[in-house]
Amino acid sequence: MTVGDWLRRQGLRHVVETPGGPRGGRGPRGGGAGRAVPGIRAVPAPDLDCALALAEAEGTMGAGLGALWDGAVLTLLSRRVDPGAPVTARSAPELADAVARARKTGAGAVAVHLDFDLTADPEPFAAGPPGTISPPGTAGASSTAGIPGTARVPGTPATLADAGLAPRLSGAAWRPGTGEPLEVDLVLAGRGVVRAGAVPALVELAARGGLGVLNVFTAKGVFRWDSPHHLGTGFLQERDLALAGAHPDAVIVAVGLDADECAPALFAAAGVDPARLVILDPADLPAATVAMRARIPVTEGGPRPALYRELAAVAGPLYAAPGAPLNPACAAADLAAVLPEGGSVWTEPGPAAHWIGRTFSTVRLGSVRVPAAGRDGVAIAGALSAALAGDGVGVAVVDQPPRAGVAAACLDWAGRLGARLVVEVWGERGVPRSSAQHRERLVDALASPGVSVLELPVDYAATRELLAAAGPLVAWTVSPPAGPM
Structure with missing residues (x-):
């Protein structure tokens, strides 16, 4: 498998060209502008801020990586990246090492200097282990509701099976074929499961082992909202883990969970030592289905955890x-009810994202995207990304009208591209509307060509009840780990 093949398997939807780079530059091995990755479309950005916002939206909320191309260097992103020097790779053999170093340091980005041929296989990769997960689109692959992702492909180094560049949650790593069957109290699932194309394997693990799964807000949709195995969406508020059933003596399995996604306060409130977590690699989910079972199996119609209640x-x-x-829960329900098949709702840290993470009912993976971190404008950039990828209409839900900065620039860019997207501002301005009026207005906007901006007055008074139920908000309050940035 070539490096170009690997990049395409990461769910890379397009490469964002930064201004002033590729227009007069050369692609790898003599390729022209926009040829960063053969077979993946290049999207020229109007300015660097818009380019970074679009790539960051893909990297933090998509199923794979975001990518920036300046004519000589391809920068790959999977978390919010502040200005600085990413980890570099100048050859295919260096790529796996660069990914590992990016995770260890929390750099969040790898810069691949494309002075080598992406289409050549520099050295054959060792054969992958039996029972690995096939990538979407290949024989034996299971669907992940239309969301592409990366998987451990036979012949791919294990380091590259999941291209996430965020620091990983530490704990006791589980290895297939070791020890007696493990009795588990709770499974925690992060966005790495989506990136690895391993959602069907997670669903199979839960079904065969009778396990309950608490998904992180970054992985909404790995289960339907009404699945008995779905313990809720967590990691937004301090008491989420404790209310989901975590306790000091519990056996807790974490799969695909990045350190970015979980504040230390979550574990402290539950009395759980993070070092005692059992860390399961998404690629090992098939093996885990015969080695893990619930201490108390969940059943259809059985009791829900305190968090759910x-x-x-x-x-x-x-x-x-x-x-x-409208209150925010009802506004989120309206969005979920009228969102067309293939449509997606994109958010950025703030009050609206908190409520969407809590109350948007998911029936398919990818219908709603909530990032572990993000700057202003990333929600609109994400909606634009969906439109550019041909996924159907993208909806951005934001807290402030996009009148300035990168949000306004991305909106203007979308208009010039003729993209179809809707921006809904949950704030104080606009005409108060009932649920029926809100849905009617949304349906019209979703069916209209071009860009629509809707301002919806939302009454957030119920946030007090939410905080009383599950404790203070802890999402988006953790500073990224220091790295060589």
């Missing part, structure tokens, strides 16, 4: 209050 007690009455001005 406490949040339902807050959200249930809100869903049933459709009058104007």
Whole structure:
């Protein structure tokens, strides 16, 4: 497998060209502008801020990597990256090492200097182990609801099986074929499961082992909202883990979980030592299905954890209050109800994302994207990304009108490209609307060509009840680990 093949398997949707780089430059081995990765379309950005926002949206909320191309260097992203020097790779053999170093340091980016041939196989990769997960689009692959992802492909170094560049959560690594069958109290699933194309394997693990899974807010949709194995969406508020059933003596398995996604306060509130977590590689999920089972199996119609019950007690009455001005749970339910097949809702850190993470009911993977970190403008950039990829209409939900900065620039860029996207501002301005009026307005906007901006007054008074139920917000409050940036 060539490096170009590997890059395409990372869910790379397009390469964002930075201004002033590729237009007069040369691609790898004499290729022209926009030839960073053969077979992947290049999207010229109007300025560097827009380019970074689009690549960051893909890297933090997509199923694979974001990519920037300046005519000589391809920078790969999978987390929010501040200005600085990413880890570099100048040859195919250096790539696996660069990915490992990026994870260890928390750099979040790898800069691949493309002075070698992506289409050549510099050295055959060793054969992959039996039972590995096939990549989407190949024989034996399972669907992940239309979301591409990376998987451990036979012949790929294990380091590259999941191209995530964020620091990994540490703990006791589980290896196939070691020890007696493991009795598990709780499974935690992060976005690495999506990146690895391993959602079907996670679903199979839960079904065969009778396991309950708490997904991180970055991985909404790995289970349907009404699946008995879905313990809820967590890691947003301090008591989420404790309410989901974590306790000091529990056996907790974490799969595909990056350190970015989980604040230390979550473990402290549950009395859990993170070092005692059992860390499961997404590629080892098939082996785990015969080696892990629930200490107390979940059953259809069985009792839900306290997290589910406490949040339902807050959200249930809100869903049933459709009058104007709308509350955020009802506004999220409206979005989920009218979003067309293939459409997606993109967010950025803030009050709206908190409520969407909590109350947007998911029936398919990829319908809603909530990042572990992100700057202003990344939600609109993400909606633009969906439009550019032909995924259907993208919806950005933001807290402030996009009148300035990178948000406004990305919106203008979308307009000039003729992209179809909707921006909904959950703030104080606009005409108060009931749920029925809100849905009618959304349906019209979703069916309209070009860019639509809707301002919706939202009453956030119920946030107090949410905080009383599950503790203070801890998502987006953790500073990225220091690295060579």
